Structures are given as C-alpha cells and as structure tokens.
Amino acid sequence: MKHLAIIGGLVVVGLAVGVYRAKLGAQENEARIETLQGEIERASEEIAVLKAEEAYLTRPERIGPLARERLGLAPASPDQFTAVEMLSRRVGAEAAPVQQPTPGAAEQ
C-alpha cells in the first residue's frame, strides 16, 4: 500500500510537471502566434499600401503624359501592326537570309 502511494505520488508529480511544461509551451506558442499574426497584418497592410501606391503611380492619366514627354511614346497606331505573312514585304530587301545550321555543328 505504501509503495502504491509513493508511485502514485511520483506519477502525480510527473504529470504536474508535464502539465506545467505544456501550459508554458502553449503560452509561448500563443505569444509567438500573436507576434506572427501581428507581423502578417503589418505586412499585409504594407502590401496593400504599396499596391495602392503602384496603382496610383501607374494610372494611365499619369503614365500617358510621362511616356509621351520623356520617352517620346504614343498610343499604338494601326501602322505599327503587321501580319506575319506581311513581314517579308515590310522588311523587304533588308531582310537578312536565315542561316541554315550546319549539320553536325556543336550546339552552343
């Protein structure tokens, strides 16, 4: 009976230590989760701000004049398009002949 009581006591102490450690670990994990969630929230907010800034800075109303004044760009005109079958005509005599690969040549 006495042995049983001692073993029981030890088991209780062991369990108590286990519970304490588990609780401590859970608290630490909770704190870590809260920290990470805070970081995620802050990062999400920063991303949202950056996306809004990007959208604001790249809005057509702003980009159009900048592209025109600084880069000399303009809206695409139909003259700038061509069909694949027209390429040879557009390029004309300036078209460089396509060089056929030499059989057996090593691949670069």
Add this chain to the structure above:
Amino acid sequence: MTEPDFHARDRRPSGDRWGPWRARLVAGTLALVFAVIVGRSAQISFSGPGGNAAAGPAPEAARRADIVDRNGDLLATSLAAWSLSADPGAIWDAEEVARSLAGVLPELDVPELTAKLSARDRRFVWIVRGITPRQKQAVFALGLEGLRFEEDMRRVYPGGRLAGHLLGFTDIDGKGVEGVENAFDDRLSKGGAPFRLTLDAGAQFALEAELDHAFETFTMKGGAGVIVDASNGAIRAIASWPAIDPNRPGDRTDAAKPNRAMNSLFELGSIYKPLIVAAALEAGELGPDDIFDVSTPIRIGSATVRDSHPLDHPGAVTATDILAYSSNIGAVQIAQRVGPGRQKAFLSDLGLLTRPDFEGPGSAAPLTPAEWDKLTAATVSYGHGISVTPLAFAMSFVPFANGGYRLQPLLLEPGDDAGVKRKQVMTAATAEAVVSMLRQTVLTGTGANAEARGYEVAGKTGTAEKPGPDGYDPDRNITSFAAVFPASRPQFVVLVVLDEAVPRTGDARTAAYTAASIAGRVIARAAPMLDVEPVFDAPASGQAGPRVASDSRTL
C-alpha cells in the same frame, strides 16, 4: 514520576463507534479528488491543445475586398488610415510640436496648429484625419508628447476619376452607397479575393480621355460612352461625362452626379434605323435589291416626315443608301413594311422595352410609347418617341456583331462564354447584311468621321432633337454614334452619346461632326488594348498595311 503513556493513541472513547467510518470517508474523498486530479492531469498531458487554445482571439471585421479590372489592375482598395489627435494640456511646447508635425505632414498649417495646441484648457483636439500608416510611423518616430492615434479603414480609388461613376463610393462607415460599391456591398464587405470586373482599365481610360477631348472640341452638357465585347456581353468600358472622383464624392457638381451611361434616358435618333432594317430583313419584308423612293415627304396623320439632307438620287435608293445617308423617309417606309406589331416585338427581343437585367448597378427602365400605332412605329424607326439608356442601346447592337445573339451585359469576371445566356434574335445572315450596310455608312455616308484606319468601323450616326415644353427643340441635340468593329470579323460594340454638343469650329451640330469623330478616336485608341488586330490587305494587293477607308471591297 509518571511514565509516559505510549499507548494513549490506541485508546478511543468507547462510545466513538463512527470513528473508523469517518476516517474511511475522508480517505475515500481524498482518493476521489486525487483520482480526478490525476485523471485530468493525464488527459491534459497526453492530449493536444484544449479547445480554448484553438479558439484564438475573436475574429476581426473583414477588410473590404479590393476591386480590380479584368487584368488585375487595382481600381479600389481599403487602407488602414489613422486619425491624429492631441491633448493640449499634455504638450509643453506647442510651436515645437506643430513645427515637427509639419515636417512629416506638410499639409499642416504651423501657426494654426500652434494656436490649436496652445489651448491648454482643452483636453482633445483633432490634428489631421485619415493619414496613412507610413505617415503615422513618421509621426510616431518624432516621439512627441500628448499625441494619440485612432485607427480606421479608408476606401481608396488609386485611379482617381477612372471609372468613377461605375465604381461609385462608400460612406464614412465603409458602406457602399453608389455604383459597384453599392450593388455588391454584401459581397465586398465580406472581404476575401479581389472583386474582378470585366472592365479594361486601358480601354476605360481611352474612352474617358476621348470624352474629355470631346469637351475640348465641342461645347456640350454631358456625354456617355460604352464599349461591349460582343462575344459574351462583357462591358470593357463605360463612362459618363463629366467624370467624378470617388475619392472626393462631396466635390461632385450637379452636372457630374448622374451616371449618364446607365441611368439617363435619351431619345437617340437615327441609330435606330439599323434596327428597323434588321427587323424588315428578319420579317422577309426587305430584299437586297429593293428600291425605295424617298423624294417625297411622308404624311402620317397630322405629322410629316422629311429628310433634313435630301439624298442625291432620292427616286431610287437602297436600304444601304437609307442607312448611309440617314433617310427618315426611307426608314419610315421600311417600318411600314414591318408593321407596328412586328417592330415592337423585334425591339422587345433586343431588350429595348424593358429595364436591362444584369448583375450590377441598377440601370434605368426605358420610356416607351403607351400605344404602338403607325405614327409611333414611324417615329421609332428613326429614334424618336422611345428613350433608353446608352448601355441598353449598346446591348441592342451586340447581335449585329455576334451572329444575331442577344446577350445580357456582363460586369463580373470570369466572363465564361459557355455560361452566357444567349437568345437568337436575328439570323447570322441578317446581322452580316446590316453590318455590311453600316460599313458603307462609314465608307461613303454620314459616318465617315468615325473611320479608324485598320479597324473597319461599321456604324450609324444619330441626331435627335431634345424634347422641350413646346415640342422638339432644333437647337438642342442628342448626337450619337453606334458601331461595331472590325466589320469583317466583328468583336466589339461602341456607342458614344453627346448631350447638346456644338462644334467650336462652327461645323454642323449633327452626329456626323460630333459623336462620329469621337467614336472613331475611341476605337482607334482602345482597339489595340482590346487585342483587336488591324485588318490587313491581302499580300497580292500591294503594300502591306492596314486596310483603309478607300477600300470598299471589304464586305
């Protein structure tokens, strides 16, 4: 000396016969408590986290979903905003605080703020509302005393005026009150993935920029424009002029408040003529070689229908001529062949007699004639006596561009072509024939100013006098141009409507000189962004390049 009595503990009062039972009861209770403690300890030790740990903190209110265009370009978003307040009683040097704050918030007025912060009898004053997290951090880094921050969410439209009327805006509590923000408030307020519209920001900007250009070229009261993808009904651009900036809804002028593209009703004039031609073709009342005499005005009851610009050979004109040169007399003759009943049924099939039914901001119901008699049929054939929204009318042109199918406007992606409800309202042959006539209208008729090189514009002008208290007013016009392009493989419908547009150059105030030219500019500018390749001549025809207006053999 008395010896100690070592056996005293064994002595019990002879009358305490419950003693052993009490001891057993106490021991049993202790054992039970012990067992419960051990059992619960074991359960906690060997099981996973308890229910409380999993529950976590109470969920916060969802951040309102972003709104993006079909390519994912941001149109509306919600940002954390902060309001900065101060307790003047806790501030030692008001001027220093004011100067420091002005260093990171340049919009602050230092003398005014100094005065505000010097009011030591007050415990609370607002310094600035709605600052960004970055500005808040900058203020925080100053380490000034007596300042407080209040967190809030703020709806931001980074494109400014872009699609302002369509997007609408929210109130101070973040609830949508107009436009898409209002129509989809429930879904947006739940947060989650960005809300993707069918809109193309590039095409939208092109349309809005050309409406601005219209105001530079003409004096006008207002305008509207729509671009619709004819394959699925997707609205690629929709604009109302004057535009609004949803970031500052309070700054809207009265003229800018209505969404003219969706909520204003217009009598749109001769852009109805292609519809009556299609009705006649469908009814078998119009053949390709039919000749009309439009030399004589038509009298219907007390009304007389005339052509304001008589045709060159009015004694013998085709349906193509009637459209190309916008003959009212010819349109009435065709309408008489169709008859009021069939005309009404056809316009009903096109969706012009009922409120547009689609998922999105509400659109106004049309004003239709109470009785559809011969006079009504005559006036409706050239676009008088019936008022619809520009969006509704643009949708009535969609069947011309997709082989004859009526579609509902589509505002939300994904625009799944397979899921689009289609109703065939005319045959592909009819649609093709009308597009061919509309192409001729641009190549040789009143729509010449709408031509966009390479994009084969096929369209119709409409000039309608505005109704006034004393009847129609010849000095106030609604001018419009409805088109499909490219004519040889139609993909899009474009409609431009201008309210009382008068060219500053002194040209006529008809659609040929106003709405047509704006529509052509819209198409030339938006088509590349909508992935429409210009139409090229065949290699045998000579120099490679886009097909131009002088080529009349395209259809």
